[in-house]
Amino acid sequence: MIPLVLPAMSDAESPFVTRLRSGKGLTDDAWDSLMIEEDGGGVTYAGAGGILAIDGATAKALDGDVVLVQPRHGRMERILRAGSPHNTLLVTERCDQLCVMCSQPPKKTHVDRFAYLEQACLLAEPGLHIGISGGEPSLFKDKLLSMVERVLRQRPDLSFHILSNGQHFAEDDVLRMRDPLYRRVSWGVPLYAASAPLHDEIVGKVGAFDALQDGFATLLMAGARVELRTVLVSSNLAAMPNLSRFVASRLRFIEVWSIMQLEHIGFAKGRWRTLFVDHREHFGMVGRAIDWATMHGVRAQLFNFPRCTVPPAYRGIAIASISDWKRKYPNVCFGCSEQANCSGFFEWHPDEEARAMVEPL
Ligand code: SF4
Missing domain, CATH: 3.20.20.70 (Aldolase class I)
Incomplete structure (x- = not known):
């Protein structure tokens, strides 16, 4: 599952919204936070909102994300993830x-x-x-x-x-x-x-x-x-x-x-x-x-109907409806010709049940 909330520290006193940049792309001084350091633990940014240190993610994964930082709660929320339609x-x-x-x-x-x-x-x-x-x-x-x-x-x-x-x-x-x-x-x-x-x-x-x-x-x-x-x-x-x-x-x-x-x-x-x-x-x-x-x-x-689980006549309308950050496929799905168009399962669906339901096409 792609995490939407990550531990974060900031010297700001109040919550603020910012867009994370790792150096590429157009920047807006008022709203962008630019990466100043990255190590194995996370990434540090600086911007008008303050210094922001995020744990558990890479600069590449976060580049372009629009986030809400909540300093008192020690966390940040990825409100809009760059490159995601979900x-x-x-x-x-x-x-x-x-x-x-x-x-x-x-x-x-x-x-x-x-x-x-x-x-x-x-x-x-x-x-x-x-x-x-x-x-x-x-x-x-x-x-x-x-x-x-x-x-x-x-x-x-x-x-x-x-x-x-x-x-x-x-x-x-x-x-x-x-x-x-x-x-x-x-x-x-x-x-x-x-x-x-x-x-x-x-x-x-x-x-x-x-x-x-x-x-x-x-x-x-x-x-x-x-x-x-x-x-x-x-x-x-x-x-x-x-x-x-x-x-x-x-x-x-x-x-x-x-x-x-x-x-x-x-x-x-x-x-x-x-x-x-x-x-x-x-x-x-x-x-x-x-x-x-x-x-x-x-x-x-x-x-939310995996394609192989519906009669062939209805497969075309069983769409890939589950958002990328909470979608999973059982291992047997890799190699299925319909995976790109298939909803798969919610991340929280029991693995055994999901495995037992599917039949690669
Ligand atoms: S095997 Fe997996 S990817 Fe293929 S249709 Fe079934 S659930 Fe979807």
């Missing part, structure tokens, strides 16, 4: 749902980092597509939208993908989100079933389904770009064809429907036996859902 900003750990399979169980507290994250985005490499997640980012909707708008105005080359439960949009957001800036924003919104009782049960919140329908109406009126997301769990497997009919008839405006396999972490780890659907044995309902959506003009894709 960068996600965590804007809050608070959430108003409690999904049965949540991969990152929410916290009650919120640490406001919007100003730092905004600065990091302004230092991003050209053309970067930046993810935003939580918790529930739209609990801080005004700060979130204001940050996104300021960044997009100053950086016409950047774009965002924001995960949100879609329940906090209001009618007065329509005008705001019709701004052409929002063509560079897409929303990843989860819907787990076409019926309120089942969706609400999965997300652990009464009224979530109804609030989400209002949210979809707002997003539709705003002309928003939406990626619909459905995590497969044992309780919604049989309901997938019905959900597909709902999507094809009521949510035709979405750009794509991502059907996602479970992540072996967070709440799902402890509930794995009751939640996990082995799609190798139970692909029928998923396949019917995909077929119906496709026939009605809704593009569907599979996330």
